[in-house]
Amino acid sequence: MSVTVKIPTQLRAATGGEAEVEVEGATVGAVLDAVFDAHGGLRERITQDGDLRRFVNVYVSGEDIRFQQGLETQIDDGAEVTILPAVAGG
């Protein structure tokens, strides 16, 4: 399952400047693991003790994964995963 993961500007130092990362994975958790395998500096910034940090939002094709099955959310081929800070708005 090929998936595009969008990386926020502030984290691109950890991806060698790449705004998008192409990886394989059937669930959000697997996709993120694949991203971390490719860019080790991201794991600690995005997760803590295996869970997403509390101010990290992850969307699959625009829908917050907390309204789906969280890290277990299934990913369709060609889907887009977006990582965004949860500290905007209001």
Added chain:
Amino acid sequence: MSIESLKCKECGSSFELGANYFCENCFGPLEVSYDLSGLDATEAKRRIQAGSQGIWRYADFLPFEGRPGDPLEPGLTPLLRADRLAEALDLDAEVWIKNDAANPTHSFKDRVVAVAVAKARELGFGTVACASTGNLANAVAAHAAAAGLDSYVFVPANLEEQKLLATGVYGTNLVGVRGNYDDVNRLCTQLAETRPWAFVNVNLRPYYAEGSKTLAYETAEQLGWELPDRVVCPIASGSLFTKLGRGFQEWLDLGLLSGEMPIFNGAQALGCSPVATAFAEGWDVCRPQKPDTIAKSLAIGDPADGPYAVEQARRSGGAIDSVTDQEIREGIKLLAETTGIFTETAGGVTVGVLKKLAERGDVGAGERVVVYLTGEGLKTLDATRDTFQMHEIDPSLDSFEAEFRQEVAV
């Protein structure tokens, strides 16, 4: 005070002062940090009292080196004693209403936007933007117009008509997004990465949020440099709620005020109550919700400062409650009938929660309670539709007497 840096509220990392809002190490929110040393309470008070009749009298506590120019200065809104409201709720307490509808665009959002627009100009931005549930849209469009900046205002397309009209009039680029506020907010977070704009509540959020502290400063100054015992405040993102706390704390630390921090009571609509739910469940995160409430200005299902609002309510010995849409309508009416103030749905939420606290016996005898009304009833007129009847008569004495005969007979 001098402004030092942007500091992560989660991990404490420091960042340069710029258009930056989250920590690249842990994604935590950034907050402006100040150097308190060198500011003496007596001198601070003198500077405040010699200042303008608006929020810039508190410029020493805002994220600027000097006092910015502002063509549309908000602030110094009325703090009114509401004895008839207290009586109606059977409260043996001093109830005060801070009516922040008395701002240039009729909501507390003028405070945060005045600060954000001044910062946008200082940082050299030519365009300001926002993700809004309505009141912020009005404020951004107006303050951008006054400052001569371009603006883009993003709102859920199904917003109250009054709030759309009161935004478009300022000549902004009004964008109605087919989705809820959280969809709008996500889109703006993405746009903030690709457009060279100052999104007041995204990339300028650390500065913007500081504007809410002025509500705490004003309350204390208007109470004769004293703290209230309790505050009742609406919660959408939780930013106002937490910044009220920060404002009071800064003045306590400086010695401008003495005594205890107030008890913090938060108010949400049941149809969008992620923060009240987290409080009730004892969580340290807020599980997002899909909003379904008439209180659209509070309809944020994924509140950025929710965890901090929960912590503040707990730490202060307060609570975060929610009320139904019916209780919101009743709250608007109760306030109007006892104080002469017509508030919007968010105010109905706040008054509804005050009523709940009164019924639960949470408010002690003699307590001084400040209730924050953040917006104007004329912007959410639908909430009062069908809550009363008009007497329609012919222009004759007979017609009037016929209509009111019974009341005269009594």
